[in-house]
Amino acid sequence: MAGDLPDYYFRVRENGAVVFRVETENRQRRIELEEIATVNVKNGSVRPHGDVVLSEPDLAAIDDWLNARVAQLAARDVDDILRTVDHLNLTTQWAQSRATDDQLEAVTDALLLAMHDLRGTLVRKKSDRLLKGAAE
Known part of the structure; x- marks a missing residue:
């Protein structure tokens, strides 16, 4: 041994x-x-x-x-984000097919703010990458 x-x-x-x-x-x-x-x-x-x-x-x-x-931690970070994408898709399906009005009322504002913040950050980062790529 x-x-x-x-x-x-x-x-x-x-x-x-x-x-x-x-x-x-x-x-x-x-x-x-x-x-x-x-x-x-x-x-x-x-x-x-x-x-x-x-x-x-x-x-x-x-x-x-x-x-x-x-390297392992970096790979886990990406995997966590891809799981988040899956979870967002599942959340969309839940909101469309099973959520009650009360449930939607409880989560809508928090989800909209979080998605707005995420979208703004992703758009800004993508723009930075495109401008950096064009400069090179």
Whole structure:
């Protein structure tokens, strides 16, 4: 089993991870996790834990994880937005076919304001991209 374990374990937290070195070479043949660093995904900072001096393999593993995590979070963002598009379509179908007058009254103003805000932002961003593309 020990041969199948990775050299590092990343305990994900809200804005990054705590990095552990996985140790299996001991008398009891137990898995031990040695905390070696904290990583912040938002700014890319790596802080060694206590007096730990990070080796090149440590830094390389952390950098690989950080790059993969940033890509994973970006993909999740796009997936969340595509789910929102699906949900908007389902909301339209609900409003058209099943919603009662009271239900529509409860949600209409909030939905209209949110959609107006979203539309304005999307139009402005698209215009910026088109102007930037024309300038290049």
